[in-house]
Amino acid sequence: MKQHKIVLLLLVFLFALGAQAQRKGSTQFDIQLNAGLPVGSLKNAVSDHSLRGIKASVLYAVDDQLAIGLGTGFQDFYQKYPRQLYKLSDGSDMSAVRSFSIQVIPILAEAKWNFSPDAAVRPYAALGLGGNLINYNDYVGEFSLDQKTKIGFAARPDLGVYIPFRKGGESGMTVGASFNFMPFTAGDVTNLNHVGIHAGFSLPLRK
Amino acid sequence: MCMKRMIAWIPLTVAALVTVSSCTKDPIKNLSDEESRLYITNRDSSANFASYKTYSIADSVAVIENNSFSGDQATAADQQALAAVRAALESRGYVRVGRNQSPDLGVNVSRLYNTTTNVVDLNNYWNDYGGYYDPYYWGYGGYGYGYPSAYGLVQSTEAMLSVDILDLKNAPVSRTIRVIWNGLIRGSGVFGSDAMTSGIQALFAQSPYLKTVQ
Incomplete structure (x- = not known):
């Protein structure tokens, strides 16, 4: 909880740094807290949602509607299962508490389309394509059963709205949802796909 | 936007990312x-476990360090472990007899310590040492x-902690002491008496x- 307060204070401070209109040629920085909801085979390892995530991007406005740049993020998935009996390939029976710990860090080339650049509430659609740093850990008790660190592919379509704090202002709040497409194979997991629900701030970086 | 503002973003962004990533749940600390x-x-x-009727168990625990027998001990915790094995076997119908009374099964309880990151080769350690649980102990020298x-x-x-159940009944025929069941406990605090x-x-x-x- 203390760490969340620190992040919030940082974001408030960042917001205080700028309040200028963004138009063609400006650069905008988005930073948002992200909740990850596993879908697909990721649920074979982790079915619990994760509030331990962040989403960020730096986008340059090509014109009033289109912005391009870089996107990144971080999401931590964790789940511990109650003790149960597993049959091993050699015929042994193993009773263990199994836990999964998975972190993803996408690094994406991103494009964002603002549908209504001058509206009070500005819907947008964005798409990021690029790489994904993956750290995957499967534990039985305190022992590592499987550990993988890989770079994979990631795609992140994103829909949301940007709400400026004042009319014409380029500092505001962004709320949206993304789908994180992340192929990856380990055990019963064939992807780390998850839906992201995000909320945070958008601020002008350079004009 | 001025350069000063841009410079301010960098450490703040890094701090935000580091702060959030530090929220990662440590799977080991959460156990x-x-x-x-x-x-x-x-x-x-x-093995047909119903074909065995009697068993014998030592009154101490073998201590094996790095695949070598280093002695036998009978601490209070060891004795609790032996008592737990006896209780379990008796609850499954096996009758305890002395090791000179031709038991069908022999039971070895061992504490294993490995100070290296090697795969434990249980095939070797029983054959390598000449100590308390030498095959002579069970009357089958050689x-x-x-x-x-x-x-x-x-x-x-x-x-x-390892518990082995040995087939003594068929040893004269097979000319080997078959380990027909093994139980192994690994993890933190395995040698606590309750554990x-x-x-x-x-x-x-x-x-x-x-x-x-x-």
């Missing part, structure tokens, strides 16, 4: 000692221990086939 433990059992699939395959389960840098007792109970609980009728 209690009990949750950290593995209870692993294996059996000789050809015989080797026949271990079921694939017991080098996982790497280890710590301590384990040994509850661990041994867990090993037997997941081996319902290990029983006989008198």
Whole structure:
């Protein structure tokens, strides 16, 4: 909880740094807290949602509607299962508490389309394509059963709205949802796909 | 936007990312000692456990360090472990007899310490030392221990408790002392007296086939 307060204070401070209109040629920085909801085979390892995530991007406005740049993020998935009996390939029976710990860090080339650049509430659609740093850990008790660190592919379509704090202002709040497409194979997991629900701030970086 | 503002963004962004990434849940720290433990059992699939009626067990525990026998001990915790094994076997119908009374089964309880990250080769350690549980102990001098395959389960840098049940009944015919069942406890605090007792109970609980009728 203390760490969340620190992040919030940082974001408030960042917001205080700028309040200028963004138009063609400006650069905008988005930073948002992200909740990850596993879908697909990721649920074979982790079915619990994760509030331990962040989403960020730096986008340059090509014109009033289109912005391009870089996107990144971080999401931590964790789940511990109650003790149960597993049959091993050699015929042994193993009773263990199994836990999964998975972190993803996408690094994406991103494009964002603002549908209504001058509206009070500005819907947008964005798409990021690029790489994904993956750290995957499967534990039985305190022992590592499987550990993988890989770079994979990631795609992140994103829909949301940007709400400026004042009319014409380029500092505001962004709320949206993304789908994180992340192929990856380990055990019963064939992807780390998850839906992201995000909320945070958008601020002008350079004009 | 001025350069000063841009420079301010960098450490703040890094700080925000580091702060959020530090929220990562550590899977090991989120385990209690009990949750950290593995209870692993294996059996000789050809063994008919109902065909054995009696067993014998030593009154001390073998201590094996880095695959070498280093002595036998009978601490209070060891005695609790032995008592837990006896109670479990008797609850499954086996009758305890002296080792000179031709027991069908022999039971070895061992504390294993490995200070290196090697796969534990249980095939070797029974054959390598000449100590308390030398085959002579069971009256079959010169015989080797026949271990079921694939017991080098996982790497280890710590301590384990092992319980082995040996087929003495058929040793004269097979000319080997077959280990027909093994239970292994690994994880944090395995040698605590409560942990040994509850661990041994867990090993037997997941081996319902290990029983006989008198």
